[in-house]
Amino acid sequence: MWGQEYRTSSAECAAALDAYYGAFLSFGRGxxxxxxxxxxxxxxxxxxxxxxxxxxxxxxxxxxxxxxxAAADNLGNATEYEKAVFGTLSAMVGEERNEEVALARHFELLKKFPKDIMSLKRAQLICFYLGKPDLSLKFVQQVLPENQEQNYIYGMLAFPLLELGKMDEAERAARKGLAINKNDVWSQHNLCHVFQQECRFREATEFMESCSPSWMACTSFLLTHNWWHVAVCYLEAESPLSKVLDVYDQNIMEELEKSDSEAAEVYLNALGLLLRLYVRGHVHPAKERLTTLLDALKDESIWHVEWLLDLLILWALPSMGELESAQNMLESLKSRVSSMDKDRQQVMQKAIQLAEAVYEFGNGEHKKVFDILGPDFDALGYKMIGASDEQVDVFNEVWYTVLINAGETLKAIDVLGKQIRKREGAPFLWRLLVTMLSFSFLLYIFFIPDSIS
Known part of the structure; x- marks a missing residue:
């Protein structure tokens, strides 16, 4: 099985483990x-x-x-590989759960078993949720020489590279994975990230739509997430709104009709798109679609599945007048953090700060949002919520709206100018900047002191 030794007397067990490894690496259903x-x-x-x-x-x-x-009871007959995997997983899901210990054990495992790209994938997921792309890159570089024939390794290489802003290297890695297997969905996804970050929106939508038949076997998350990328690229390019809404209605929400769909994974991508629509002024279509989701979002069984989903729900509920449910969720999040160890609590205080701000934004209290986040907010500093640059960027868009509505005109101009220098091809940023500059000029004209005139 994937080149690793383990013990089983069952051919059915071996086949199922093969299927599990394959599905885990390819974001497969089941x-x-x-x-x-x-x-x-x-x-x-x-x-x-x-x-x-x-x-x-x-x-x-x-x-x-x-x-x-059960695994612990059978370690006496296990191989060294099985014992190493047990060690990593017991630090991830056991009573002594500790992400730093889990990462250290993954490093040791991959030194002994460098072809175990399944464990590499797990290690990278931990890094993602801790906001550590530099460590994620170190993991993949450690085993890359042993896995150069594997398409999966290049998708795993591309993602931390793009998170570190190394877009040229990320694009080369993703394309190398696709040269080995054009249906490698993680390499497809990561190449789209590069296109999106570099404002190559048409290239992104055409590429991803051409790849979309290969997503049908993907998990609810990756299938709807890839369509989320398509919709956001249409939105970023200021394509007709109907294109964005068609993707939402026909490709994202349609996933809920499948018997094996994971609803929380769909809601994460749906809400991420609706919030972008909302902050870009498409309030009516966003709220119209939120109305159909409210009962599901108040269902506590989907709370705390993902931090990003919780934050998006904390915007959605108060924006639709569901203040009691939103307050309950916020208190539940705070309680969750208070039960963590002190080091983790300290890290996650920023996540709670963002949660409070998002709640106030949903409630229309823009000045409170500004007071909570302070003048130097940048969503990229909040990666501990487990989100990519493109996913957290929606909170930067919230921030631009807050600055404008809170009367922080000069700060808004400064922030938008800095963002445009990073992404010169983003029409939305230019449009906001022109609006703010025009507003600032009008203020100067109409409120210029008489002594200067």
């Missing part, structure tokens, strides 16, 4: 089911039980603990 099949087929297989623990942990902590205990 990976949880595959892990559960493997564990059921051979209860004595430590590797299968460990992976089952990791697979169910987000939704079933008790079940994860039971699988982890």
């Amino acid at each position: 990976r949880v089911a595959a892990a559960l099949r493997a564990a059921a087929a051979d209860p004595a297989c430590a590797l299968a039980a460990a992976h089952a623990a990791h697979a169910v942990a987000p939704r079933d902590p008790a079940g994860a603990a039971a699988f982890l205990a």
